[in-house]
Amino acid sequence: QMSKQLEMFRTNLEEFASKHKQEIRKNPEFRVQFQDMCATIGVDPLASGKGFWSEMLGVGDFYYELGVQIIEVCLALKHRNGGLITLEELQQQVLKGRGKFAQDVSQDDLLRAIKKLKVLGSGFGLIPVGGTFLVQSVPAELNMDHTVVLQLAEKKGFVTVSEIRASLRWETERARQVLEHLLKEGMAWLDTQAPGEPQFWLPALFTELYSQEITPEEAKEAIP
Amino acid sequence: MDRFSWTTGLLELGETLVIQQRGVRLSDGEEKVKFDSGVLLLSTHRLIWRDQKNHECCIAVPLSQIVFIEEQAAGIGKSAKIVVHLHPASSNKESGPFQSSKYSYIKLSFKEHGQIEFYRRLSEEITQRRWESMPTGQAMQVSKDSQAGRIRAVGIVGIERKLEEKRKETDKNISEAFEDLSKLMEKAKEMVELSKSIANKIKEKQGDITEDETIRFKSYLLSMGIANPVTRETYGSGTQYHMQLAKQLAGILQTPLEERGGIMSLTEVYCLVNRARGLELLSPEDLVNACKMLESLKLPLRLRIFDSGVMVIELQSHNEEEMVAAALETVSEKGSLTADEFAKLVGMSVLLAKERLLLAEKMGHLCRDDSVEGLRFYPNLFLTQS
Numbered sequence: 001q002m003s004k005q006l007e008m009f010r011t012n013l014e015e016f017a018s019k020h021k022q023e024i025r026k027n028p029e030f031r032v033q034f035q036d037m038c039a040t041i042g043v044d045p046l047a048s049g050k051g052f053w054s055e056m057l058g059v060g061d062f063y064y065e066l067g068v069q070i071i072e073v074c075l076a077l078k079h080r081n082g083g084l085i086t087l088e089e090l091q092q093q094v095l096k097g098r099g100k101f102a103q104d105v106s107q108d109d110l111l112r113a114i115k116k117l118k119v120l121g122s123g124f125g126l127i128p129v130g131g132t133f134l135v136q137s138v139p140a141e142l143n144m145d146h147t148v149v150l151q152l153a154e155k156k157g158f159v160t161v162s163e164i165r166a167s168l169r170w171e172t173e174r175a176r177q178v179l180e181h182l183l184k185e186g187m188a189w190l191d192t193q194a195p196g197e198p199q200f201w202l203p204a205l206f207t208e209l210y211s212q213e214i215t216p217e218e219a220k221e222a223i224p
Numbered sequence: 225m226d227r228f229s230w231t232t233g234l235l236e237l238g239e240t241l242v243i244q245q246r247g248v249r250l251s252d253g254e255e256k257v258k259f260d261s262g263v264l265l266l267s268t269h270r271l272i273w274r275d276q277k278n279h280e281c282c283i284a285v286p287l288s289q290i291v292f293i294e295e296q297a298a299g300i301g302k303s304a305k306i307v308v309h310l311h312p313a314s315s316n317k318e319s320g321p322f323q324s325s326k327y328s329y330i331k332l333s334f335k336e337h338g339q340i341e342f343y344r345r346l347s348e349e350i351t352q353r354r355w356e357s358m359p360t361g362q363a364m365q366v367s368k369d370s371q372a373g374r375i376r377a378v379g380i381v382g383i384e385r386k387l388e389e390k391r392k393e394t395d396k397n398i399s400e401a402f403e404d405l406s407k408l409m410e411k412a413k414e415m416v417e418l419s420k421s422i423a424n425k426i427k428e429k430q431g432d433i434t435e436d437e438t439i440r441f442k443s444y445l446l447s448m449g450i451a452n453p454v455t456r457e458t459y460g461s462g463t464q465y466h467m468q469l470a471k472q473l474a475g476i477l478q479t480p481l482e483e484r485g486g487i488m489s490l491t492e493v494y495c496l497v498n499r500a501r502g503l504e505l506l507s508p509e510d511l512v513n514a515c516k517m518l519e520s521l522k523l524p525l526r527l528r529i530f531d532s533g534v535m536v537i538e539l540q541s542h543n544e545e546e547m548v549a550a551a552l553e554t555v556s557e558k559g560s561l562t563a564d565e566f567a568k569l570v571g572m573s574v575l576l577a578k579e580r581l582l583l584a585e586k587m588g589h590l591c592r593d594d595s596v597e598g599l600r601f602y603p604n605l606f607l608t609q610s
Contacts, residue, residue, distance in 0.1 A: 002422060006444055009415055016408045020401045028340055030398070034405060041413040044449045049507045050465050051449045064505035068495045078574075092246065095337040104304065104337045119508045121535035122491040122575065138575075139532045183596045190596075 010052060017056040024057055028106035034059075035112065046116055066105060066113040069094050074137035082186030083123070083138030084150075084204035087111070090135055107132075130154040134204060140185045145178050150202070158191070158201040225252035226325040227289050227310045229318040233274050233282035235267060238358045242266045243345045246276065247336025249303075253327025259283070264332060266345055269355040271308075283321060285310070290350055294387060295343055296331070304339040306332045306346070309383065412448070419450050439464060467521065469506070469514035474523040476500070477537060481525070486542030489575055490515070490527075490535040530579050531586075548584040552603060555581075555590060560602045 023030050038045050038053075045053035046063055054060025073093045077085060087107055094105060114135060117124040123139030129151045136142065142150075152167055153159035164175040179200050182188035191199040235241060248264040250257060250273055265272040271290075275281035289310045296305040309329040334342070422441060442463045445451075473493075480496060481488055488496075490511065498505045506514075515527040515537060524540045538544065554569060555561050561569070567577035581601050584590040588607055593600040 002418060002441070002444055005415060005418055006447065009411055009448075012408060012411050016404055020404060023401050030401065033402065037405065037409045038412075038449070041409060042416050042450065043412055044451065046507055047449045047451070048446050048465075048510050049505055050446055050510065052447050053449055054507070055504075060507060061503065061505050064498060064507055067508065068498050071491050071495055088243065091341070092338070096246075098337070100303070100335070102337075104340045106340055116508050117491075119512050120490045120494055121529065121533050122489055123533070139534050180596050184594070184598060 010056075013052050013056050021057055024059060025062070025103065028104070028109060031059075031106075032108050046112070062103075063109070063113045063116065066094070066109060067117050069097055070110065070113055070117065070135075071137075073097065074135070078138065079186075081203040082182075082188070083140060084127075084134050084136055084187045084202070086204055087133045087135060089204075110135075138185070140187070145174070146181060149175075149178050149182070153200070153202050154205060157205040158199045160194075160197050160199055162197060225250070225257060225327075225330055226320065226322040227313045227317070227330075228273075228283040228285045228322070229320040231270075231272065231282050231284040233265075233272055233279075233284075236269070239267050239269045239355075242268060242349060243342060245334065245336070245338035245342050247334065247338075248273065249333040249335060251331040251333065252322070252325050253329055253331070255327075257321075259321075261335070264342070266342065266349060268349060268358060271346075287349055287353075287355055289313075292384075292387075293343070293346060293350065295339070298339075303333045303335045304337070305334065306339060306343055308332065415448055416450055419445060419448070463513075466510065466513045467517055469510060470517045470521055470523060473497070473514055474518065474525050477525060478539075481537065481539050481542075485547075485570075485572065486539045487544070487576060488537050489573065490537065492573070493537055530583070532579065532582070534575065534579055536576065536579075544580070544583060545587070547580060548587060548589060551580050551584050552589045555584075555601055556603045560593070560600050562598050562600050564598075566601075 024034060035045070043053075045051065045057075045059050048054065049060045049064065051060070070090065073090060074083070074085060077093070087110060091105065091107055091110055094110070098105070111126065111133070114124055114126060121139075123136060125136040125142075127134040127136060127142065127147050127150060134150060148168060149159060149164060152164065159179075161172060161175045161179070164170055164178075165172060168175075179188065182200065182202075183190060187204065188200045188202055191201055244263055244265040246263050248262055250259040250262070259273060259275070261277070262273045262275045265274070268287075270284045270286050272282065272284040291309040291311055293309070294307045296307055298304040307329055308331075312328070332339075332342075419441075426438065426441070443465065446463050446465060476497060477488070477493065484492075493515075494506070494508060494511055497511070512535070515535075518537075519526050525537050526540055528536050528538055528544075530536070551566070551570075554566065558565075558569075561581075563574055563578035563581055566572075566581060567574045570577065572580075581590060585592055585601065589604055590601045591604045591606070593602060
């Protein structure tokens with residue numbers, strides 16, 4: 001009964017794959033369409049490496065390998081950003097690691113791979129900020145209060161207690177608790193030398209315009 | 225390339241950064257120029273290129289100068305490119321690296337990828353023309369439209385025609401692919417409906433369905449990627465495939481576990497196993513489902529889930545509670561330790577070090593000192609010295 005239907009479907013999929021497998025590999029927009037259609041009918045092509053979709057279209061390997069690369073990038077940068085990284089920076093770093101001859105990777109591809117990683121229990125998650133996402137890769141508890149402060153900080157890369165009081169209308173104590181939690185988790189750095197009041201900076205939000213990666217030699221030269 | 229001007233690279237008031245990409249080379253039409261390796265930044269107003277080695281060398285062109293853009297796919301030994309066709313430079317343009325150029329277009333070579341996203345964002349910015357509604361501090365380059373219009377007619381019409389043809393060809397290929405995809409999805413939808421009706425039958429005839437048939441049904445669902453509606457409670461999400469996988473994992477992970485003190489996080493396992501496989505990788509769900517079966521198959525490894533949700537694989541012979549006693553000794557020797565310090569001392573990952581210290585705290589052996597300087601653990605003197 002079902003096995004016959006399954007065989008027929010398998011043949012159909014094989015035919016499709018022989019004509020369009022390259023399209024999936026090369027075209028991110030096509031991948032998005034494909035994923036959306038699967039979701040509409042209640043099918044998850046990435047659920048298992050043993051699924052037809054994975055075996056015949058090769059979608060699985062693309063995303064599972066991306067998952068490995070994402071884990072490695074997040075681990076390498078955790079000491080600096082506390083386990084938070086923007087989707088843009090993650091994309092840059094992953095592309096760098098993939099090398100010249102690998103396929104390009106879109107932000108949609110990264111989002112789908114990350115959603116699959118959640119099930120491994122090490123705290124992978126997505127936090128929407130300013131039109132993009134922060135990718136969390138540590139099991140730190142971040143509730144709505146923390147998320148809202150992260151979104152506020154996204155504009156300038158830092159935030160102060162006064163700004164939180166003004167924009168969100170919170171009491172000082174509530175603002176302090178949230179900022180302290182981010183400090184403890186290593187996701188925020190405190191600048192007590194800022195003019196006015198202390199500033200809480202988020203390394204995850206540093207961009208090329210605020211910061212540059214320099215070698216130890218360049219650093220030596222820069223200091224008088 | 226004569227449309228570019230020198231710039232400081234700092235954004236003006238009212239100008240926002242949209243996207244940036246490292247490893248981009250500029251070419252003047254078909255000719256290479258000395259702008260070989262730089263960061264390309266797209267703002268709401270300009271396209272800026274800054275040399276990666278010499279940050280002082282920074283040039284920009286206003287987006288208003290762009291006529292249109294096209295993509296050039298990567299080839300063997302060649303990076304993907306975006307070709308940017310430009311209006312002629314206006315006479316009041318600020319000084320730049322080139323006084324004149326025989327080409328009316330430039331090429332951006334993406335040596336480190338990133339071309340797809342950049343192209344998408346650049347197209348958006350050109351369409352939205354946000355620079356018109358967001359005046360900046362600097363005097364804007366005003367392209368004299370009437371003059372530009374006349375010059376435009378000559379070389380650009382031919383290019384536009386070629387682009388139109390290419391677009392039609394691509395459209396045809398894509399629509400065939402989408403048509404085939406839609407047909408395929410229709411068939412897949414039928415499979416989903418069929419599986420729902422079978423699942424319902426199973427639910428009703430709880431006792432009448434044999435274990436064999438249920439197992440076969442579950443493997444069908446796995447092949448199609450359909451979530452398991454009914455049988456999850458009774459037999460778990462695992463299938464024959466996952467059972468085999470669990471046995472394989474027990475073989476593969478024995479040595480790595482012994483090398484790492486008997487315990488590894490599931491993300492570590494995922495990376496290790498998939499890197500070793502190279503092809504036909506495991507999905508995260510495959511790994512979790514297989515690990516859930518380890519204990520019931522009486523294999524020498526087990527899955528353990530900490531309170532924080534962190535999942536690990538341990539050797540059966542590994543006793544985390546015993547390790548806690550050793551951890552207590554280490555902390556006592558040093559007076560106090562943070563998770564980072566402990567991880568470095570013992571040679572563990574910070575994630576697992578933290579879990580061990582938390583477990584020790586839960587068992588009453590350690591006390592925490594939670595401050596902005598970090599989470600530090602001390603031996604629990606309340607217990608030992610009362």
